[in-house]
Amino acid sequence: MSQTVFAPWSDPGAKPLIEFRNVTKRFGDFTAIDGLSLGIYEKEFFALLGPSGCGKTTMMRMLAGFETPTEGSILLSGQDLGRVPPNRRAVNMMFQSYALFPHLSVWENIAFGLKREKQDKDAIDARVTEMLRLTRLEKFKSRKPHQISGGQRQRVALARSLAKAPKLLLLDEPLGALDRKLREETQFELMDIQEKTGTTFVIVTHDQEEAMTVASRVAVMDEGRLVQVATPPEIYEQPATTYVADFIGDVSLIAGRAKPAGERVEIAWAEGQPPIVATSETSLSTDQSVHFAIRPEKVHISKERDETRPNLLQGKVEDIAYLGNISTYHVRLSDGTLLKAQSTNHRRLANRGITWEDEVYLSFTETAGVVLTE
Numbered sequence: 240m241s242q243t244v245f246a247p248w249s250d251p252g253a254k255p256l257i258e259f260r261n262v263t264k265r266f267g268d269f270t271a272i273d274g275l276s277l278g279i280y281e282k283e284f285f286a287l288l289g290p291s292g293c294g295k296t297t298m299m300r301m302l303a304g305f306e307t308p309t310e311g312s313i314l315l316s317g318q319d320l321g322r323v324p325p326n327r328r329a330v331n332m333m334f335q336s337y338a339l340f341p342h343l344s345v346w347e348n349i350a351f352g353l354k355r356e357k358q359d360k361d362a363i364d365a366r367v368t369e370m371l372r373l374t375r376l377e378k379f380k381s382r383k384p385h386q387i388s389g390g391q392r393q394r395v396a397l398a399r400s401l402a403k404a405p406k407l408l409l410l411d412e413p414l415g416a417l418d419r420k421l422r423e424e425t426q427f428e429l430m431d432i433q434e435k436t437g438t439t440f441v442i443v444t445h446d447q448e449e450a451m452t453v454a455s456r457v458a459v460m461d462e463g464r465l466v467q468v469a470t471p472p473e474i475y476e477q478p479a480t481t482y483v484a485d486f487i488g489d490v491s492l493i494a495g496r497a498k499p500a501g502e503r504v505e506i507a508w509a510e511g512q513p514p515i516v517a518t519s520e521t522s523l524s525t526d527q528s529v530h531f532a533i534r535p536e537k538v539h540i541s542k543e544r545d546e547t548r549p550n551l552l553q554g555k556v557e558d559i560a561y562l563g564n565i566s567t568y569h570v571r572l573s574d575g576t577l578l579k580a581q582s583t584n585h586r587r588l589a590n591r592g593i594t595w596e597d598e599v600y601l602s603f604t605e606t607a608g609v610v611l612t613e
Contacts, residue, residue, distance in 0.1 A: 247280040247281070256279060257277075257278070257407065258278050258314040260276055261274050263275070263310040264301065264306060264463075271294045274311070275298070277465060282438075283440070283456065284433050284440045284442070285456055286441075286449075286453065287441065287444070287460060288447065289486075291445065293461050293463070302315075303325055303328070303409055304330070315406065316329075329407065331403060331407070334396075335411050335412040335415050339384040339392060339396060341385060345380050345384070345387070346371070346380040349370050349399045351399065352403050356403070367402065370399075373436070374394040374428075374432065376395065376398065390421045393425060401432070407441065408439070408440050410441070412444055413429070414446075456468060466483055474487055479611075480611060481532065489567065490579075491533050491579050493530065495507055495515065495529060495531060497524070497528075499519070503517070506529060506531050508531070517610050518606050529612055533607055537607035539602045540582060542593060542597060542598070544600050549604055549605055550603050550605070550607075551602045553600055554599060555571050556568055556596060556597045556599055559593075564584060567580070567581045570599060580601055
């Protein structure tokens with residue numbers, strides 16, 4: 240039986256859970272968010288991604304109610320949040336520091352918000368027990384925060400945030416305090432919990448890998464604007480601009496001038512070098528300035544010259560980044576351009592054929608890269 244693909248954003252009839260409508264936020268003369276419009280759908284795991292100062296945290300703080308838009312409006316389930324105070328919103332926020340109460344047990348930390356609402360004792364017991372099971376913390380329920388690990392504290396904060404069953408959970412760099420291995424494990428736990436609860440998650444992060452791993456869609460931001468909003472595969476394989484291509488993953492960018500011929504395009508990029516032959520979905524004019532973006536894993540590297548291979552370029556290995564499962568080769572072409580190629584390390588180190596200063600040939604197919612106009 241085929242599984243239904245989750246993509247409400249591609250359904251013209253679907254209404255977003257959250258809507259930013261022409262939202263601008265200024266702090267004095269500084270514009271943090273600039274005329275931004277965006278829809279986030281129910282049950283999405285949505286990532287706001289960008290460098291420090293791009294406006295992603297300001298967006299989250301406006302959703303939580305800690306900041307108000309200078310212009311425009313933010314809607315949750317069709318309701319304008321402008322006049323709704325933070326404590327009356329169906330929104331919860333999980334902070335990077337976790338902000339757990341050190342004198343309370345794990346159980347009491349999770350129950351705290353429910354007790355403040357003066358919920359029935361049996362209902363609190365049932366809800367906390369459910370959250371402990373969901374986050375696999377049953378056997379730690381009597382411990383204080385200092386008696387459990389960083390990863391477990393992170394799960395307590397998550398359980399406490401979800402206990403009140405918010406429509407929307409905001410996560411501000413939630414895994415920043417964890418070491419790399421634990422962070423990777425916790426990413427999958429977050430995805431699993433989000434799927435089980437059906438809560439809409441919005442995560443703020445500057446970690447590209449994290450956003451690409453957990454999110455159903457990613458919004459790449461720069462200077463208060465959305466540069467591209469798309470699924471992780473679309474962001475990676477079809478970046479809208481050189482900024483997105485460069486910000487997400489590893490990439491080689493080559494500037495040149497286009498000579499279109501139908502769907503194919505020849506890119507003249509360096510004196511004495513053959514043109515790069517690529518394909519483009521956007522219509523280009525002759526001699527138009529473009530950038531050709533190609534990921535290292537799409538570039539084949541060899542010491543043998545094979546004239547049958549498309550886009551064949553010659554260069555010298557300048558550097559090698561050994562990452563265990565893969566190696567990235569930095570190859571300097573004769574005109575000075577640096578191009579990266581990647582290969583899987585099938586063999587042990589001693590048996591590998593390419594090393595520093597080797598003359599090599601790089602090649603890639605016509606559809607391997609993306610032609611960008613901005």
